[in-house]
Amino acid sequence: MENVSIDQSIDARGSACPGPLMELIRAVKSSKVGTVIEVLSSERGSINDVPSWLDKVGQMLIGIEEVTSHWRIVVKKVK
C-alpha cells in the first residue's frame, strides 16, 4: 500500500463518536469516483466494520495495515 496515492485522509484515531466508519461513509458520499481515501482508526472493530460496509455497497478495499497503535484502512470509491 506504500505506493498508493492518497486523495483524502481521515484521522479518526480517538474518535468515539461518530466513529471511523461513519466518517468514511461521509467521505465516500461526498467524493468523486476514483477518489482514494485513507482512514486511521484506533478501534479494532474498524477492520471488520469497514470491509463489511464496502462489501455491501460495492466499493473497493485496497488494504488494511496495522501501524503501531492504530490501523490504516485504504479505500477507493469505484462507483
Added chain:
Amino acid sequence: MAKKIVIVGGGTGGTIVANLLARNLRSQISGGKIVIDMITDKPYHIYQPGLLYVVFDRMQPEDIVRNQRGLVDPLVNVLIDSVLNIDRDNKKITTETGHNFNYDYLVIATGSRTVPELIPGLAEGAHTFYTLDEAKKLRDSLARFEGGKVVISVGVPHKCPVAPLEMTFMLYDYFRQKGILNKTEIYYTYPINRVHALEPVSNWAVQEFERKSIKYETFFNMERVDPDKKVVYSMEDTQVDYDLLIAIPPHKGSQVIETSGIGKDGWVPTDKVNLNNDKYEDVFVVGDTTNIPISKAGSTAHFESEVIAEIITSRISTGFSLRQYNGKVLCFIESGFDAASYIWFDYNTPPKPTAPSKMLHWMKLTYNQLYWSTVKGSL
C-alpha cells in the same frame, strides 16, 4: 491600536466564546485596547435540543427562542448580517451589506445546516425536526397520526448523534400514551452496523428496542425517497416502506466556508487539540463547524468555547497559551418521556451510558432552562 477579535456566528459556540472573552478582557475592552465584534445572520438564538420537546408539545416555541443581542455581553458589538467572504491571508471579513472587518483573532462558529436535497425525494417525503417550522410541522402530523408504520432514518453526517434515538423513544411513549401503539410499527434505520455510533450506547439501545418491539435495520444509508410510493431506498440495495417518515438529513457546514475556499462541504480543517485552522494560528474554529471527527453537539461547542476563550485571553496577555482541548463531550439521552441516560467521553476515555433514571430526566429538563445561563458564559 486596539486588538480586534471577530466572531463569525452566533450559535452556542460563538455566543459562549463572545461572552467568556468579554468577561476575561473586560477592563481592556472598556479601556479601548480590545474590540470584540460578533457577526451573525440571525437576530434570534434557538436552543436546538428544545426542538425535540416542541415536537411532542412539551416545550413551546417561545421557550426555546431568545433575542441574540440579549444573550451577548454589552461589551461585544453585534452585527446582524451574513458574511460573504473570509480572507484569512489578509485577515479580512466582508459582509453582505458591505461591512469590512479586520481582525487579529478570528473565531469561526458558522455551524451546520441540513441538506435534504442531497437525497432525492427526501425534502418532499420526510419530516425532520431541525428548525422550528419543521418541528411544528411534525408535531401537527403526529397529532393527526392514528397508526401505521413510522420510519426514523438517519443520514450522514448529522449533528447531535443521540437525537435519533431520543426521537424514537419519545415516539414510543407518545404512541403508548395516545393508545395507538398496538396499530403502530416503529422502524429505525442507521448507517453503520449498529444502531448508534458508540458501541456501548448501541448495546443499550438495542436492549431498549427489543423490550419495546421497535424494529431496526443497520447498514442503511438513504439513497433516495419515493414520496408517492412512500418508500425509502438505501445505498445497500434495500428498501423500507412507510406511512410517516422522520428523517435525520445529511448535514453540511456553512456555504461561506466553501465559497471562501476554507473547507470542503463547509467543514473547517481544525487541529483537534489547539482548535486552530491549519497554519492559521490566529483563526480558531468552534462547534459543528470543525472537521474534527467527534460529535457535532452543543456540549462539544460549549467545552471547545471555554478552551478557545482561554487561549485567546492568554495569547493577548502573555503571548502564549498552554490550554488544549481534550475532546470532552457530555450528552443526556432521553429514553422516553420520564427517564434519561447520559454519557461523557473524551479522546482517551470511552463512553459508558448510565442506566436511565427519572433523576437524569429531571436534570435534562433543568438543563433545558439552564442553557440560557450556559450560553451567557455563567456555567
